[in-house]
Amino acid sequence: MFLAARDSVRDVVFVDGVRTPFGKAKGVYAETRSDDLIVKVIRELLRRNPSLPAERIDEVAIAATTQIGDQGLTIGRTAGILSGLPRSVPGYAIDRMCAGAVTAVTTTASAIAIGAYDVAIAGGVEHMGRHPMGEAVDPNPRFVSEQLVDLSALVMGQTAENVHDRYPKITKARVDAYALASQQKVAKAYANGWIQPDLVPVAGRHAESGWELVTADEPPRPDTTVAGLAGLKTPFRPHGRVTAGNSAGINDGATGCVLAAADVAEELGLTAKMSLVGFGFAGVEPHVMGIGPIPSTQKALARTGLSIDDIGLFELNEAFAVQVLAFLDHFGISDDDPRVNPYGGAIALGHPLAASGVRLMTQLARQFAEHPEVRYGLTAMCVGLGMGATTIWANPHFGTAANTSQAADRTGEAA
């Protein structure tokens, strides 16, 4: 066994996370490459953490769902080179579709825990404008001939309708109300300056109109209304429930974070914004992939010895409002529980598939600083082909005096 893990595994901390503002497909990043997006994130992480020597980074794990073109060529390695990291720093690419960045975190964190790495960068990127969902996929014909999966399993919107079928209590009115709340929470978070500190500005080029500087998410629709949501089409099923308004959009963006062994973070003077407690992945029937976070969370709780009641903050990816509500119903949490997605979620902010996982963590880290009364938080998300991904984190500020987000911004240090 690795020397560092001979007696025990090491604690892993989340040092810092940033992301690009998210864009709408064909929007602000229409002419910007995916690899350029992740490069901005990596460089910002290094700028924000000047005490981290780049040569101490042991791995760059970057997720992308469609690993083609500017998301191909082992993007973790190309991104490292393009970011100007020393050539001695290796990198690789990861894919677990929507849970790509989560998997980048859990995989590198595991390697840190056993002593293989001291410091890693983990993140994800998805440019759904350049790489539409399902680009160049080639499903094995056995899926059909042997009826291995329901045909609807490859169309995410249809899987969301299937979740509605399974849980008739989750009505169209409930999902629309949830979606509206997500938009309102994001608008409030922006107004309060809770989102912006973890965004890296990106210059987006447009051949027809010139460069712009993207400093805020493009997808949010703060003027959303109940009536407006009610009138939207249900593209996945006639008279269905899933609309563009109660789902995440088609988006472009990149995220990344620095993970480190707790002792190494201390040695290098790096902040520990969160401490990893554990994680879980689980599979479900592909045609109801939205319920994946339920078993993955059960697994993560069971293996960390925690119960759902120990969790003080939830960052749930809102691929579809229905899958969030299925999760909340399962665990007996109300639709408007303030512990859930306090800054809003993907319905408003967008969901660039493989990038989203680290956004959840970055927001959770910021909320930890504001909520020293909270000891544990989790992130969870559903994954295509029927999976769920959950991470559980401990709050290093637990038990200290409350910090305002402003103070946390200024010092980057709250413990």
Next chain:
Amino acid sequence: MTSTDTPALEYPGEVVTQAHVRYVTLPDVAGPIALITLDNGLDHTRPSTFGPAGLRNLLAAMDEIETHAPAVAAIAVTGKPFVFSVGADLSFRTSFTDPQAVRPAIHAFSELGHAAMRRIGAGRLHGRKVPTFALVNGAALGGGLELALHCDYRAVSAAVRTLALPEVFLGLVPGWGGTQLLPNLVGADTAVTIAVANPLSQNRMLNAGQAAELGLADVLLEPADFLEEALRWAGRVIRGEIDPAAARTPVRRGQAWADAVTRGRALADAKLHGAAPAAYRALQLIELAETADLDAGLAAEADALADVAVTEELVASLYAFDLVQKRAKRPVGGPDKALARPVTKVGVVGAGLMASQLAALFAQRLEVPVVLTDIDQTRLDAGVAAVHAEMDNLLAKKKLSPDRASRLKASVTGSLTKDVFADADLVIEAVFEDLAVKRKVLAELEAVVSPTALLLTNTSALSISAMASELTHPERVAGLHFFNPVAVLPLVEVVRGKQTDDAAIATTLAVVKKLKKNAVLTTDTPAFALNRLLVRFMDEVLGAIENGTPPAEADQAPEPLGLPMSPLALLELVGPPIVLHVAETLHAAYPDRFGKPEGLARLVAAGRANVHAGTGDSRKIDQQAAELLRVQTGGDTPVLTGEQVREAALAALAEEIRILLDDGVVAEAADVDLSLILGAGWPFHLGGITPYLDRTGISEKVTGRRFSPPGVATIS
């Protein structure tokens, strides 16, 4: 700014650069930043330039910015990916067919540029001053760099490798403020370096690091997130957190300024001997910039640009530039490229100086095994060692990585026997210049190589056809004539023998392209094209010396042309024995035009490699050499003055070029000019030479006709 009689500037062929305006917000900056993107809508292979419409777009952008609400806090200009702007669209000048229209149009074009760039740089919006920034993300040449100079502050991407004011290289002067703004930013001495010395030194350009060192850039930022970080930096300047202007080196005026201009004049004299006006006009403008207010300085600049725009030197330069940019890359008269055969191994016969230079070049550019052969082990070892030493030298200069040096050294080997050429696709011989020796070598090669292997000879004067005549496959023999030093001079003559087939020529041209050389195709005539012309020219000078013209006077006779070196300096560079060999060949072939090189023969017989003695200012023609060159034929041949020597040499050149063209040695006069420019460094302002011979009437006087019609490479 523009006067009332300004002609309407229209250029239908313009690739118009747009000036897109977007507004960006920066933290803790009140009001948006207007970000102008210069973009001609094409990729980096067609960089953005300014024609009249492009300049008007700059003004339109400012109109929009002025009316924007909320009021902007600053103005920044940047470019499309990899390009800031490469300045004026040169085709605007060449689009004029009526010479009378040029001067007023160029004057107005300069004034329009002044108006547009001053307006952006000044940042005056309804009387309110806002800071202006050039965010130089890519190539900035000429007017592009001038636009950056108009701005208050400059950030430059560390990846930029092309920053320059190349106008003087082309026979122009910077015409959009460069001559006035640059010396007042970086000092007159640096301005002279950038605007005069660099253009006169093979158009040297600056990279970002050099630009920062010289004070052109206030900050260098890494390319990975250049624009984002440049805007962040601009925010710090706007908020008053940093003051780049305060960090600049103060400009030294008075004597330092005068000294800089003097240095520039000496430099221009050394290169040009007054032969072309642009450098001198640029120096005058830099001189003026010390005291003139900007209005007066820019007015003088517009006048100077309009003046040089109607000079024969400019027209010849633009013609020459076009030859070098286009014709040099696509040799005229070449066969179908598809006929070229692959070359995966190269043989070099001989291990002397030329052979090892060739081996080094082939190894580096073709990246295939190269084998040298020689019958003498010691010479062979020395030849291979010379190539290896060159690789080590490049390694030491960091022009090669250790891995690449290791690869290249391993790829060059030696052999005492020619059987190593059995699998070579190309063998070039560089043995002693003797027909019998070369025939023997080719016969030996043919016995070893495959029937399609290309056999090349690096002869400078012998007949390719004669060399190949006894071979079974003479069709695969061609001449590949390099010029010394091989690594430096871009020209090679590709010589087609009587029996050479298209596949051999196509393969040779493909190889030349890979060698990053420029080919001119010639027929198999004595000394081919360039040496024949240079020796004809030199022959007139040497003939005059033989007849009693003082060597120094004869040697300096061509100075007013602004050639890169005097005839005797060229003789030394090439080496008297080689020149003698070529001169004797030409005398034997054309005794009525090429004299018997008696003085040169005496010089060579005396074993002299040089004509001059001493170095630097004390460099003079050596007395003993002068006596060897002066034959004193006696008789009543008049002793020519320097001026007469020059006239005779130019007349001889005109005659020889005419015969060369009539005999079809090269395809067109343009090939002669290209050869002189790339193989002998003859200046752009002569257009090589035929534009000069046309515009001075020499070609008509000597040959009864011009080389090109008026308007092609001359005004009249």
